[in-house]
Amino acid sequence: MRAAADAVLRDHPVLAELGGLFATAGHELALVGGPVRDALLGRRVSDLDLTTSARPDDVERLVAGWADAVWDVGREFGTLGLRKGDDQIEITTYRTDAYDPTSRKPQVAFGDTLQGDLSRRDFTVNALALRLPSAEFVDEFGGLGDLAAGVLRTPVTPEQSFSDDPLRMMRAARFVAQLGFEADAATTAAMTAMAERIEIVSAERVRDELVKLVCGREPVAGLRLLVDTGLAEHVLPELPALRLTADEHHRHKDVYEHSLTVLEQAVELEHRLEQRPDFVVRFAALVHDIGKPRTRRFLDDGTVTFHHHDVVGAKMTRKRMKALRFSNEQIAQVGLLVELHLRFHGYGSGEWTDAAVRRYVRDAGDQLERLHILTRADCTTRNRRKAQRLQRTYDDLERRIEQLAAQEELDAIRxxxxxxxxxxxxxxxxxxxxxxxxxxxxxxxxxxxxxxxxxxxxxxxxxxxxxx
The missing domain is CATH 1.10.8 (Helicase, Ruva Protein; domain 3)
Known part of the structure; x- marks a missing residue:
């Protein structure tokens, strides 16, 4: 704890300076939430979120002339933003919010104590505070123990917490993916019982949490929590639907498990991209087979087919992403990858003509590198010989693409x-x-x-x- 506090104050000396400013004026000030949690985990702290006993007008007067810039982040919610040097800081007055059961928007009421403010935080690991300028740790709800154990638990009962703000259920899954934590039994039970309440949350906020989850270090763990608690039925119903589908190529696992494995393997191949984590390739890996339930057919010999699930899945993907308010660019990118994810399997053992290779590149366009990743990740067979053969075949295709590109500037075919x-x-x-x-x-x-x-x-x- 001492080392974490020293590291934060050393990296951000403005905190002690700002704390002294508030203390001199008779106000409390504390670093709170994610920055404290990340400091204790040894992670880099960038966002500086502070809470104070001072009201917004008092905060504005105190930082005027000290801060390089001040702006209204959400004065009606008690929050002001400021910049000092390279640091950006948000300061929020202690709050004791009350919620309308039909909405996740709080009726803001200012509080008087740090303890009361911490009690309204989503999880105990985010209800930690560091008083300024004294650097005294405040842990009213056992967050330090939960942090050490890697457990997600709510400061108040999970039923009250999730009733106040249903988006916290999505955050639980997101923190599982980002931090590698586990939700405790009470939290998981409340998420299962209250999953339907997520529907009062705006699509944009659900989307933002889903993106953070998918881009976490362990996205599969977070997605499993969404599916197991029933939340996925309300935010991404196409994912749990995959558990009902037997995969004709991989009989040892259903399409749901196959899709999670493809996501994991896509993450391992992200090193091929300049920027990572890459949401587009990860999400495409997750949803590439969502067309299978709708295209499943049972033949007389007992086999199962999913003809045209790539085309159907691309249409379903675009529809779901549109409902979640993704940008047109991301919808187009993910939809294209899903639509093309089977194209390589027509390559066989290298019989494609140069014309077929050119068409493959033209159709993929600027998503070619992501398509390489998705196609390679889509091989989940336990047959080592078959996996190696597919690997060699795709290596051959990439070599041919490189050769043709060098000859013809293939990436700009006109x-x-x-x-x-x-x-x-x-x-x-x-x-x-x-x-x-x-x-x-x-x-x-x-x-x-x-x-x-x-x-x-x-x-x-x-x-x-x-x-x-």
């Missing part, structure tokens, strides 16, 4: 003639015919490689003449 040249050669104006001609030239380019403008013009005239 026809040999542009739209203006097409119009001039055919004597036509802008319109549908230009698009058709462009697609003809693009297919020609994919099938035969670069032709040059002269040969492309000759082929275009022949195509136009035959078409006429």
């Amino acid at each position: 026809p040999d003639l542009d739209g203006n040249q097409i119009q001039q050669l055919l004597g036509i104006g802008p319109g549908r015919e230009v698009g058709e001609a462009y697609r003809f030239l693009l297919d020609l380019r994919l099938d035969r490689g670069p032709l040059g403008e002269d040969l492309a013009a000759e082929a275009l005239r022949a195509w136009w003449s035959a078409r006429s």
Whole structure:
């Protein structure tokens, strides 16, 4: 504890300075929540969240002239933001919120004690405080013990906590994924009994917690908690639906377990990307097979098929992500990966022509590297020989892509003639015919490689003449 306090104050000397400023004015000030937790875990502390007995107007007067900048983060909730040097700080007045059962938005009431403020925190490990400037630790609810044990427990009863703010149930799963903790039995039981209350929370807030969960160091553990408690039925119902589906390729596990394994293997391959964790490739790995329940068919010989589950799954993915208010860009990226995740299996043992390889790259576009990761991660067979064969085959495909790219700048495939040249050669104006001609030239380019403008013009005239 002493070492953690010393490290925080050494890395952020403004805290002691600010604490002295408030103490001189007769107000309490404490670092609280995540920064204290992370300091005790030996993690880097960046966000500085403080709580105080001072009211917002008093806070504003105290920091005026000391802070480099001050802004309203949410004055109505008692919060002001400020910047001092390289540090950004949020200061919130002690609160004792009351909640309407039909909404997660609190009716804000200011409190008088640090203990009362800590009691409204989501979990005991986040209800720790460091008084400033004395650097005295405050632990009213056993958070230090829970932190040492890796346990998530609520300061008040979990039923009260989750009734006040149902989003805390999502946070429990998120902290399991981020910190590697386990929710205690009472917390898990309350999440199971109250899962339906998550529906009063806005889609945007659920989405944000889901993204943090999926990008955690152990996302599968967090997802299992969502599914086991029934929360997933309300936020991502396509995931628990996979438990009902037998996978025709991997009979030793259902599609749910297969999908979690693919996610784990995608995480292991993220080193291929410049930025990580990468939500897009992780989420695509998680949902790549969600089309299987809808496309499952039982044949007379006892086998099970899932024809076109890639196309159906892509449509389902886009619909779910739209409901969760993801950006159009992310929806398009994940949807494309799900739609293409089976494409490689048509490659066989390397019989694809150069034209087929070009089409693979063209269709993947700027998602090619993520598609490489997803496709490799999708191999979960226990048959070592089969796994090695698939690995070698995909290695071969990537080598061919690199060779063609070096020859043809494959990542920017364009026809040999542009739209203006097409119009001039055919004597036509802008319109549908230009698009058709462009697609003809693009297919020609994919099938035969670069032709040059002269040969492309000759082929275009022949195509136009035959078409006429």
